[in-house]
Amino acid sequence: MRGIELYGKLVGLSIAILYFLFFEGNTTFEYIFFALVLVTIGIPHGAIDHLLLSPNINTKGLFKFLAKYISIILIYLVLWIYLPLLALAAFLLMSAYHFGQSHFINFQINKLKTATYILLGTYYLSVILWGDFAYTKNLLESMLNIQNMEGYGLPIIIGSFLFAILLIAYNQPSKAYYFIIEAVVMGVILYQLPLLLSFIIYFGFWHALPSMNEEYRVLKKFLGKNQFYSFIKKLMPFTAISLGGIWMLLAIFYTWMSPNELVLFFFILISLISAPHIWFMHMFLEKKDS
Numbered sequence: 314m315r316g317i318e319l320y321g322k323l324v325g326l327s328i329a330i331l332y333f334l335f336f337e338g339n340t341t342f343e344y345i346f347f348a349l350v351l352v353t354i355g356i357p358h359g360a361i362d363h364l365l366l367s368p369n370i371n372t373k374g375l376f377k378f379l380a381k382y383i384s385i386i387l388i389y390l391v392l393w394i395y396l397p398l399l400a401l402a403a404f405l406l407m408s409a410y411h412f413g414q415s416h417f418i419n420f421q422i423n424k425l426k427t428a429t430y431i432l433l434g435t436y437y438l439s440v441i442l443w444g445d446f447a448y449t450k451n452l453l454e455s456m457l458n459i460q461n462m463e464g465y466g467l468p469i470i471i472g473s474f475l476f477a478i479l480l481i482a483y484n485q486p487s488k489a490y491y492f493i494i495e496a497v498v499m500g501v502i503l504y505q506l507p508l509l510l511s512f513i514i515y516f517g518f519w520h521a522l523p524s525m526n527e528e529y530r531v532l533k534k535f536l537g538k539n540q541f542y543s544f545i546k547k548l549m550p551f552t553a554i555s556l557g558g559i560w561m562l563l564a565i566f567y568t569w570m571s572p573n574e575l576v577l578f579f580f581i582l583i584s585l586i587s588a589p590h591i592w593f594m595h596m597f598l599e600k601k602d603s
């Protein structure tokens with residue numbers, strides 16, 4: 314594993330340990346780390362999608378890219394408005410694929426790739442969502458009632474874990490032990506944490522940072538002198554636009570929505586920017602493999 318990823322995972326683990334030791338039940342701790350990781354790693358990892366396929370993009374190329382990006386967002390927004398349950402199901406499936414995919418940046422999967430990604434992503438997502446089922450249920454309440462789904466949690470978690478490990482072992486027998494240990498340790502920890510902290514630790518340090526590290530590795534030859542500084546500079550504009558847009562919309566809807574509805578609305582906004590990001594990231598990672 315490359316340095317930064319390992320350090321990131323250690324930071325993620327330290328936040329979890331700090332929570333268990335000193336801040337159990339402290340929502341301020343949870344919100345502070347949620348915001349910090351989101352702003353510094355979560356959003357920025359998707360802010361250079363325009364450079365992934367064309368590192369030297371020109372103005373015309375950028376407009377074409379933005380037209381595609383915004384069209385996907387608008388089509389998905391229409392789906393959220395008219396068929397919200399389908400939009401939610403699509404979000405969970407896309408996210409499982411996308412999260413799973415980022416576990417294999419340094420490990421080649423050749424056989425049953427899509428299934429492997431989806432199963433491993435489903436495992437982590439379900440650990441996070443079912444680990445704090447009461448809050449997940451409350452967040453989704455305004456959209457659907459998942460009360461009777463509590464019992465499905467363990468079979469889904471164990472089933473996705475077993476099948477994912479089976480497929481990883483089928484692809485890379487000598488590396489499977491690493492994924493097993495990580496999935497078991499992280500599964501236990503994420504399951505015990507409150508939803509938002511669990512989500513942001515996994516999202517930040519197991520998904521966004523490894524993805525950003527890969528973006529940097531591939532793009533750095535196009536960054537001239539001061540590669541790291543130039544990379545950070547390139548992340549800035551779309552990070553600021555995304556955060557500003559999310560902030561503005563949350564501020565506008567703040568007066569009409571309950572706190573739980575606002576959190577769900579926040580995740581719907583994340584889903585809207587994630588849809589094109591997942592697509593471009595998929596193209597980037599698969600192109601790199603071929």
Ligand SMILES: CC1=C(/C=C/C(C)=C/C=C/C(C)=C/C=O)C(C)(C)CCC1
Nearest residue numbers: 359404405408411449452512580583587
């Ligand atoms: C945590 C959470 C949810 C799922 C969030 C997901 C799936 C986020 C995925 C983000 C991605 C894929 C970002 C891209 O890089 C729900 C079920 C919406 C509502 C309850 C809280």
